[in-house]
Amino acid sequence: MNASSPLQVAPAAGTTEGYNFGYLDEQTKRMIRRALLKAVAIPGYQVPFGSREMPLPYGWGTGGIQVTASVIGPADVLKVIDQGADDTTNAVSIRKFFNRVAGVRTTEKTSAATIIQTRHRVPETPLAENQILVYQVPIPEPLRWLEAREAETRRMHALAEYGAMRVNLYEEVARYGRIAKGYDYPVEVNGRYIMSPSPIPKFDNPKLDNNPALQLFGAGRERRIYAIPPYTKVKSLDFEDYPFTVERWAQACALCGATDSFLDEVIVDDQGARVFVCSDTDYCEDRRKQGFRGAAPDALAATASGAS
């Protein structure tokens, strides 16, 4: 390859020779790229695509990886999170994968990334116009639990026949006194398609609405790609008398004291002592660097060092 080409950027350390850029072959990328363009043109509609075998099992983000591989270029900076954390197995492996097969730079900082691949969270730090958020999606069809037949759910989307979904939400109100879904809470995109936001906590749903970043969704096993363009209206389904609300905690983050972030409950010793900490590790660290402190800033020191 011509080293003086303006398209070339020196690959980051750790690149493995012998793979096409981004692992996938060019024909696969073209097929996925065509699906992505149609997905953006029809917000919330699930575009079928020919998902490929990837060097990791379904359920580990094969859909998200194929979308990222088709979008990523040498100038990109990639961040990968799993449940908000940059340092979990899935996130580390995927970051390393793209470092090896595309030679791209990776980061843990939300603001420094141009592409963020995520499993089950949207970063707390607001996204910008130059960023693309790629979601890993296990089950893209929001109506699947109500109707098992693909031909039938496809027709329901075609006719915008979403009564069953409304009844399902109403049944939760009748049974529990509220809409009980805590994650994968269905949304309506641009006033037309009902879409699964992937299993993000409903806490993150408001971030999908009118986001400056482009949001792409990839479901590898189910072979579907869908998208939300920037600045698009995304509404969480609800009722006038049972409006959509997000979860709140009585606690603040034990490490950084944040009261506006999604908190994970973590058991810290054999006696069952527990603390609440930010699920978004980058956000939490950033706040601590700025000098914010929670009630127990060293709560995770023992677990982080590997001691039990």
Next chain:
Amino acid sequence: MTALTIPTAAGLAEPALASQRVFRQALEAMARPGTVVGTEIVLAPPAPLSRAAGALILTLADFETLVWFDRAAQSAADYVRFHTGAPLAAQTADAAFAIVADSTNLPPLTAFALGTDEYPDRSTSLIVEVESIAGTGPLMLSGPGILGRRPLGVHGLAPDFWHQWRTNHRAFPRGVDVFLTAGARFVALPRTTTVET
């Protein structure tokens, strides 16, 4: 299948990197309708294909996609077939991509594949050559991907194009999506975009 004359003009140099670059611009254009992007890709497609149109079709077409050429663009058909392997579409309604070099004689948008209610993605993406595109002008765009409204100026489209566009927009989720190209610049109009003239 018509016999193919091997073209003298080169395709994309460094295809993996060049097509990634062009695709990202196309994605950006489609995600933010009305944003005028300019490709820096080095490419000299045969007339009447502009650099932008050539880059787009070489990036997106392959043996899986039927491409339709209008009469004026026929001279570039062999170039595209040779470099992409794409078969020719006999009719507009069969085309995954359509290349229109003579925008004043654009077939009605409804003549292209509009997709079905079940599969609205199975629709034609048009690449239409125009005289010029500017990020300012009398057109006002709104819809997904646009914060508020975005101005656009286009020269060289048939006068009734925007009327047809309104009909296309109203057919949502069915409809065609359009790239307008001029020289190295292009702009995308997904079916969701409302255009006030």
